[in-house]
Amino acid sequence: MNAIRLHTFGPAENLTYEPTPLPVPAPGQVRIAVAAAGVHLLDTSLRRGVQGPPTPLPELPTIPGREVAGTVDALGPGTDPAWLGRPVVAHLGFAPGGYAEYAVTDADRLQAIPPGLDPATAVAMIGTGRTTLGILQFTDLGPGSVALVPAAAGGIGTLLVQYAKHAGATVVALAGGPAKTALAAANGADLALDYTRPDWADTVRAHHPAGATVLFDSVGGPLARTALDLLADGGLHLVFGWSCGPIPLTDADRADLDARRVTTQSVLGPAMLQLAGGDNPLRLLETRALDEAAAGRLRPALQRYPLAEAATAHHDLETRATTGKVVLEP
Structure with missing residues (x-):
């Protein structure tokens, strides 16, 4: 089979497309003929040799990737024969191996793909989707909510916008550039703004002078610092990433947030x-x-690349040139 292998930690160009031995499922495992493999921002950190807790660095050489969807084509000893030939999706956990034409995993990690979902959509939901649903547990969105969503054209951001609108909330989406703000608007955002423009925060204040009730923050950095000032008294700041680094807060900033009960x-x-x-x-x-996803309430945005172009996919993801969930297709 063909797979993407990493022999040395470093830049995206270190990902090479090459023939590798076909994996053999062990007892209790299955082999999946991969139709779609998910690419996660964490994958790019591991490729560089930067450990992203709690995921350990892999031993080299390695086949990256921890999210796959496809069809079960072989069973290990003792595995339930009912899985053979079924369309499935699985998160591989700490075990890599997804960027390949075939991957093995434990049968207890399998989820049957619901009717009507294609493999790329399923692979987006098994990782990005489950994280989104986990984040949403921390807030009760409804008609009185004003949700501020930075990175609104990303994998999680897209789903947050859709979910919030379905719940009846007002959504303020932030994204970089006209194409990404258009995507956020198409997903239902009431206000979609380009955060590279200097006046975006003033526009939010003009439309929502009382402030936002919840900030879904995956970016940190100066953008999140500005967004915190847009929260209403008693607002909720949910943190699930820091792609732009720590939020630059002074002691006075922290005192202000405390006074506003953020x-x-x-x-x-x-x-x-x-x-x-x-x-x-x-x-x-x-x-x-x-x-x-099967009910049509969440529709992940997908950016598809051929498996052989994994290096390009990593480069584009790291330079914020992608929208939605990045997926490799053999």
């Missing part, structure tokens, strides 16, 4: 899993995400 909460990790509940909270979130 609550900042990190929503990734144990807190998200505790709220989801159950014996396998990640699986519950995956199932909910796939159900939302």
